[in-house]
Amino acid sequence: MPETTQPIDGGRSANGRKKGGKEPKSIESTMEVRYRALVEQVPAVIYTDSAENIFETLYISPQLKSLTGYDPEEWLTDINLWNRIIFPEDQERVIEEYTRTYTAMVPSVSEYRITTRDGRIIWVSDETRLVRDRKGKPLFWQGVMVDITARKRAEQIQGITYRISHAVISTTSLEELYTSIHSILGELIPIQNFYIALYDAADDLISFPYYIDQYDEPPTPGKPEHGLTEYVMRTKKPLWASQKVFTQLEEQGEVEIIGTDSIEWVGVPLMVGERLTGVMVTQNYTEGVAYAQEHVDLMEFASTQVAMAIERKRDQQRIADALEYNKTLINSSSLGIGTYDTSGECILANESFLKILGTTRDQVLGENYNQSKIWKKSGMLDAAREALASGNETRKEIHTKSAGGKEIWLDCRFTPFTSHSEPHLLLSVDDITISKRAEVDLKIYAARLEQSNRDLQEFAYIASHDLQEPLRKVLAFGDRLASKYGDLLDETGRDYLKRMRDASQRMQTLINDLLSFSRVTTRAQPFDVVDLNSLAQEVVSDLEYQIDRTHGYVVIENLPVIEADPTQMHQLLQNLITNGLKFHQEDTPPTVLVTAQILDSKCQIQVKDNGIGFEEQYLDRIFKPFQRLHSRQEYEGSGMGLAICRRIVERHSGEITASSKPGVGSTFTVTLPIFQTIGERAYVQ
Template identity: 30%
Template sequence: MRKSPGQRRPPRAKQLKEALHRGTPSFSRTGEGLSAPTLDDPEIQKAYLEQLVECAPKAISILDGQHRIVRINGEFTRMFGFSPEEAIGRRIDSLIVPPDRSSETQWIGDVLRQGQKVSLETKRQRKGGMLVDVFVSGAAVVVGGEQVAAYVLYRDITEQKRAESLSSALYRIAEKTSSAEDLNQFYRSIHATVSELMYARNFYIALYDPITQLLSFPYFVDEADPRPAPKHLGCGLTEYVLRSGEPLLCTPEVFDSLVKQGEVELIGAPSLDWMGVPLKAANRVFGVLVIQSYTANVRYGEKDRDILTFVSQQLASAIEHKRHEEALRRSEARYRSLVQSAVYGIYRSSMEGRFLDVNPALIAMLGYSSIEEVLSLDPKLDVFADPEEYARLINEFHRGARLENIEVRWKRKNGNAITVRLSGRAVTSPEVAEQVLEVIAEDVTERRLLEDQFRQAQRMEAVGRLAGGVAHDFNNLLMVISGYTEVLLENTGRNSPLYPKIAAIQQAAERATTLTRQLLAFSRKQLLELKVVDLNTIVREMERLLRPLIGENIELQTRLANDLGRTRADAGQIEQVIMNLASIQKMPCPMAERSPSKAAMCIWEMISGVYTTTFSPVHT
């Protein structure tokens, strides 16, 4: 006898469900009154639907018209942490939607009521409060033209978002390496980049300098501790990572274990989670990147440590590059300051002699007011007084010679010639393909003038010593002549025709004696003899000797004071002073051609030299 259909369905649905669980189709023998199941059977369709929802790789929630959860699958429980008993009957927005995204839920409901599908990337909240990145897709279930339910699918895209954020972060690190103007700006941008990947409100970078053996903190942001001063290595967690060269996720348990082992000690405010990764360059640890949390709501995990380690590898290269760039910038600034403030002229030129760069000292040396004027000059025509010297100098550089203290004649802007001593060499410059010349120029014009004056003074001194020796011998002869003349005058009567001739001989001898005394005074070999003298008389007597000495092209004028008193002095020394002052007029002073101040300086130096020479203890 055949069973009614109502009696046959439960066993058939049960068999299908069991078969679906086993993964094999279910068949019954026709001889036993059972027939093969068909997909048109509602029970079979429901069983398929149940398995489809349960085995789906996405989290699925089925909602009623009031957005209350009717059904969830196992992936929903795994993703968000809610069991079916905790989820069914609750509104979806109160279960997994973050409070700041309530308007988003309202918009999704409006779209579904209009019969449209919805899809977007957003965040949802797990049972413990942690946010997860998800891709949401949903649609309404319509029966008889009326919406009776809705289904919403969630795909976890946390790893995808993390990979995208990580890739974007690495790109920005590389970008900031070249665009940041200084290290502080670069460190701030790195902090912002890490903050997009994980909680990094407390963030710092520590760098170790092996030369000074100091650990410094160029960037330090922390809600509990101030920025530490540079210090020597101690036993903190930062130093532990420096020593080990390995990443460290330090939870309270890990910290207690390290303290017991004597590896670390507490420095600063105690944090809940402390995570530090080494910064390495060529297997050398030069710093540590650290983030930490003081609240139980923010905990770090192994994935965070791996991400921060990966970021630190790129960051270490960027920091090392930026530090070298900063050191190069400071070095360039120091050397530029050194060149700009140098008292010697310094310039770079092409191998043809064209100026490429000059310092302020060279601009002043040539008498110009701006660097543009000097760079526009043709050295062969506008700088070198002798074009042959210019050609000879360039040929020496082309031969690869290093020039040391080569003196040449240059022209200033006003046409005056100066003597310049050059030292330099040809070097390779990255700015141009060819070699360039780097030369130091020293203006030795005034030094050469002083040297000429010194040599002239030496010659005058030699002449004076020669004249003194001759005058001494001549004075001995005059003493003999004067002695015999006095004997002849005593033995010759005034009426004798020889008396006037003998008297003339005596007068000539006296004049020769005066001349000899003046020569001895000029040579400083006369002993000091203090007596009352008349300066007018001395000047008047010196006038005869000075006129042939100073030459015909210099006018000599004497103005004697009638009311001048007498003084006690050595007449020879006074005569020496007058002689030296008169000799000043014969000394050349090319500096006077440039400006009155230079002329005054020249005269003052010559007078000072006369004073020093005249009254030197060696000669007096």
């Protein structure tokens, strides 16, 4: 960002943090060494700015290196480093926020993106507050910078899911839906050139209903050729193709040049379950505008939502077209029209009116609606009187039977008018029986849509399952690299290799946990007789290594026999006991006590430990996926264990909660029915 000409306190640049400078005397106190030693253990970047100028940094903790890749010394000596690493689109806003904070001397929290030394774009939360002495004199600005990339990514994914789902409802056509999808994804991914290709397997045809490109015109529908789009269709896998990758595929005979050659090309398959419905593509022709892995990941995730959205919209449009067709058929015939004088006697009726009502002209012309049983029973009489009294048209749908006994729905309009200075009534009747039946069909379709949404739960299982094979290869080749070439690597190389293997192991754990989470409903077993006492002993036996390693102790009191899924009960107890063993206090061997009691028709199981505990304000948070109260460096894990427990308990129509006190321990309470009332039953003595 260019230098701001307006100085802050003696000419310091408002958009560049002035580094170094003379530190306040309060910072040079005897507590400085202790203070810095303390903050350098915090999993965040801690910094101190001058009280006179918030843009003058006096100290920044070493955690800066792991967050940004830059050393604290670089930060303190390079005046414009902070400016340069702020994402260009965020620079102006962030500088304004900091200037406003300094002027008002109030705390602030700013969230913005930065570019790390290795080119990654991450999100940070930067919180700043003014520290004063006991007399209220400003001493310095204290700041904390935390990596919130994961949260932002989750918000982006959640936002994409919601907005694409909402677009299905808010748009009136497939063309509008395609445009909305382009707009939604364009806020997160550089997709100036974007197209959606749809595949009709029945006719083996590929079409391009949405195609935005700065060079090429939309291809005409036809048989699949041998381009990159068709390559993704064949492999059913995402493809991130640079010019080098494209050349390799071309040399291998996998693809041919079709259209203008792009610098980068990203395509993801559109899948509904196991069925390929098309491909979603973005490509770039401009040097300097590059895609990142996060863009490819977002495209891949969004592809499932897009595929389902297009499928739902196409179904909706087919139904809407059917309804419009029915409406056209009805409107092609003249409306039934009848007029009534001030006394309520019919003075005119056309043929359509007679046909719709299934009556004769003599019957209608001799009838007064004030004495008609049908008018009274159906509400037509009240609607007619309301229209005459208000002078405004009244509309009412009538469900009745024709003279021949046929059940019909009528759309009736009661319009008052004056003839010969006397109030009259015009009744327009439209037979809407077909459209009403279509509404019933819509409700059935809505139920099917609900089922399709439940099928989306399979997504986590499928995605996690498909990730396992490439991850196994990463782990295998990492092991081979370490064993065969480890001695050839320098210290930095070995460090990089270790980080890669550690990250791969964490990914493996996460995938396994995702699979476990998904399998609670997608791979569940029928309920059966389960002896919780025997099951708990098996769990303890399985955890023998962890118990020995932590010098822990697990006590299983008498547990009952209930009706449940044996595998899921094993996982439930294992997760809860493992929690007690893992989150133990330093220098204190963990003790886990498992007890149970019968409460009427339910069984209450308690797993109590003497671990570190937690604040109960976080009670709801701990049962959500990927939620952690501690850093990975403190305690390993993926944050899925208790989420899996909760899902298992809910599948068994039970409840799970916890009570805890920091430094004392936690008690997890699970309440389950002794007998299950759904699914396959098992007899429990």
